[in-house]
Amino acid sequence: MFKRLFGQPAATPAKSLAMVRNITVGRTVALDPLAWRRLGADTHFTLDRDALVITAQGVVALDGGTFVHRFYTDDHVMLQAMSDDEAGAASYDFSLFTPWSSAYPPGERERRLWRDRLSEPRFQGAPEGLPEYPRFWFSDSEERQPPVTLWETIYDDREAAVPYARIFQTCMLYARDLAGGRELMIALEQEPKGGDVSHEIMIGIPLEMAEFSA
Template identity: 50%
Template sequence: MIFRSLFGTGSGESAATLPVVRNITIGRTVRLDTLAWRRLEGLSFDIGRDTLDITAQGKITLDDGSYVHRFYTNDDVMLQAVSELADGSDADDFTVFHPWSSSYPSDELDKGAFIRRLFKAYWNEDGMPRFERFWYPDDPSDQEPVGLWEEIYEERTGPPLRRIYQRCMLYSRQVPPDGTELLLALAMKPDGGDLTHEIMIGLPLLPAEITA
């Protein structure tokens, strides 16, 4: 699955040209095979279309030497790929996510409560069934959320537009007849910006279900 290697932190700025991952980068249009989710029952996931116009790109370097590539639309749909190579040429694990909710913590108590939820083996979100923790499977004990830095670009060359520190945990649930729905919970704080609490809903995709 796409998130299994997200167990480190990455940071640092780069002015190098961004990688083109299976022909996906800023300015390109990605077409998704909607059968990937239309064949599944009872989903909360719904992006309402089969094309993604990529307007921003994110890059994460993990401590284990692997890379996470994120591609964004103007309405914050995110296509993610994980690779062992910096140029993404070996990427074969993909996930598409769309926002479910976004909020600013109301106070320190609210901020702490959200972080404590990220440690738990399950996630209950209003309007959705229960999700079980995808990382650390079959372990009911509290676990530290993953921490990472993401660099966000809106141009193919040049320095990142911003950097965002994220603490996150991934959850999943099985959906009939044979699918998996994902929930990504994040506490996100851009350099010089305000902390937000984000919930995203996603699905794993096969490379054959993506065309760019």
């Protein structure tokens, strides 16, 4: 079900899955729709339900002992949390993302142009039907910055015998302030082991702890 985004399974043994505020594969997350309705008509974030059935989850190990935990539905809605531990007990900085666009670059030229777009201080989203987004990472600089690279390991089984996939990602996070709050946007290149390279855009919102539960 995740082959379009994640490619074929890897064969590396896995640790037991993290659980962030009771969220893991097989659980349902209840959302407060006010989290995005408060942004009003100006937002590009849309979601047609207030419950997410989690069918896969990913983990990213960052430098300094910080982890990114991601929880996915079958239609690629993503709930994300930061944590100071791999088990997800010390979690914070929650956000919710929905897919906006997906494309497969035909060659290296298109991949280079995409990485160039991700290096600019502002993302020009007109080709994808989006407004301009200021960079959130490296927001204190107007200089070009290389996008962030990371590996995400994906699991679709709570027992976590083996990961479903390993994906190399080149990405940048953006944010724009609206009258009702902040809208996020992440643009990335995904390069799964055994799969095709794709360029993805996801629109997101920050989540308060009281706005979701499992």
